[in-house]
Amino acid sequence: MEQGRNPQAARDHNRSLMLRLVRDRGPISRAELARASLLSKPAVTDIVDGLIQHELVRETAKGDVAVGRKPILLEINREAMWAIGIDLSRDHVDLLITDLMGSVCRFMSRRISFDDEDEGYPERVAKCVTDVIRDSGVPASRIAGIGVGYPMPLSHVRRMIVCDGQMVGWKTVQLKQLIEREFGVPVYLDNDANVAALHERWHGVADSFRDYLFILVGNGVGMGVVLGGAVYRGASGMAGEIGHMSIDPDGPQCLCGSRGCLETLVSVPRLLSEVAQAGAVAELGTSSVQPVSPTLDDVVGRAFAGDPTVASAIGEMTNRLAVAVTNLVNTFDPEAVVIGGPVARLGDRFMIPFREAMAARAHPLFAEKTRLVLSRYSQDAVARGAAMLVVEDFFESPQRYVPGLSGTQVNGRSQLS
Numbered sequence: 001m002e003q004g005r006n007p008q009a010a011r012d013h014n015r016s017l018m019l020r021l022v023r024d025r026g027p028i029s030r031a032e033l034a035r036a037s038l039l040s041k042p043a044v045t046d047i048v049d050g051l052i053q054h055e056l057v058r059e060t061a062k063g064d065v066a067v068g069r070k071p072i073l074l075e076i077n078r079e080a081m082w083a084i085g086i087d088l089s090r091d092h093v094d095l096l097i098t099d100l101m102g103s104v105c106r107f108m109s110r111r112i113s114f115d116d117e118d119e120g121y122p123e124r125v126a127k128c129v130t131d132v133i134r135d136s137g138v139p140a141s142r143i144a145g146i147g148v149g150y151p152m153p154l155s156h157v158r159r160m161i162v163c164d165g166q167m168v169g170w171k172t173v174q175l176k177q178l179i180e181r182e183f184g185v186p187v188y189l190d191n192d193a194n195v196a197a198l199h200e201r202w203h204g205v206a207d208s209f210r211d212y213l214f215i216l217v218g219n220g221v222g223m224g225v226v227l228g229g230a231v232y233r234g235a236s237g238m239a240g241e242i243g244h245m246s247i248d249p250d251g252p253q254c255l256c257g258s259r260g261c262l263e264t265l266v267s268v269p270r271l272l273s274e275v276a277q278a279g280a281v282a283e284l285g286t287s288s289v290q291p292v293s294p295t296l297d298d299v300v301g302r303a304f305a306g307d308p309t310v311a312s313a314i315g316e317m318t319n320r321l322a323v324a325v326t327n328l329v330n331t332f333d334p335e336a337v338v339i340g341g342p343v344a345r346l347g348d349r350f351m352i353p354f355r356e357a358m359a360a361r362a363h364p365l366f367a368e369k370t371r372l373v374l375s376r377y378s379q380d381a382v383a384r385g386a387a388m389l390v391v392e393d394f395f396e397s398p399q400r401y402v403p404g405l406s407g408t409q410v411n412g413r414s415q416l417s
């Protein structure tokens, strides 16, 4: 029981605690909830009745007790509310809708370029939101909020874009305002690698880790740093911006003005263009013609078919990534490094050469104990994580989303961010 708070805050806290216990340990009995929360049985009954009344929790099949009366168990009514996750990428927008337990009911991918001069970008993304809600069949009134994963550093405190590099910040600011106005729900923004990193802890391979690095390899490279179970953002929200870590002083020119940044050497577009170049050299004996890049689908197919050109390009890329990751492991001493994003589709064809490259470089103290793990999520990793921004806030403060749940709640549809 929380002490020292006003009674309303204590009730809100206890309700959130109960909801999270049902989510994490359900199906669970009222008696177990009382034991786990240290609240009295009448207090638990009171809170649970409110959650059942508002259809956030439901009674399920009776528990398996050999002797005596079988207790009624409680579980989350996972379809009570839904969250939308959006992954804003340089050349496409991915959207999905998840239930309260993170299961995806609808995924949609549209090619909309952030780099276009087109000023209709926010409106086009809003149209995608309308379409994904309509296609999912989920009532709009059940959408709790919208999370947006965005490949730029954000100031977490002010939730504002603090710098613009390859992408233009105002579009996202306008997008947030437009979506909030149009759909009347809270909109959360966060860096794409951060949301994907947290999603690994909630629903992925990092559920048993407290200190880990999540490396997102897609159109560029980003990192989510999770320390003590929480994202470490740095003094100005820029922690984890490894795309411009210098790997090769004589490497290719980068958009940032430097040379040989990690992002110029490790990314899906870089891999595709290297495969294309190698193919042109093999077929035509020259790299002077500009070959047509294959798609990631093609490269994944060829990788699993044992294509030596693709294997060689992956080997080059994993070597360069290993240079960066070795330095990061030496800096952070994490329990694990998780590789995710679109490159995860290459599976072992990526992880085997990556592990070999790491083994060749890693400090002996780290090589033994730092686990290198591949995410189960590839293309939808960021959108899933973005939706979890909403879901996590829902479990923290359900009274903000369900009018009437708390006697004195301010506004069920208030601006949260």
Ligand SMILES: [Zn+2]
Residues within 6 Å of the ligand: 243, 244, 254, 255, 256, 257, 258, 259, 261
């Ligand atoms: Zn750079």
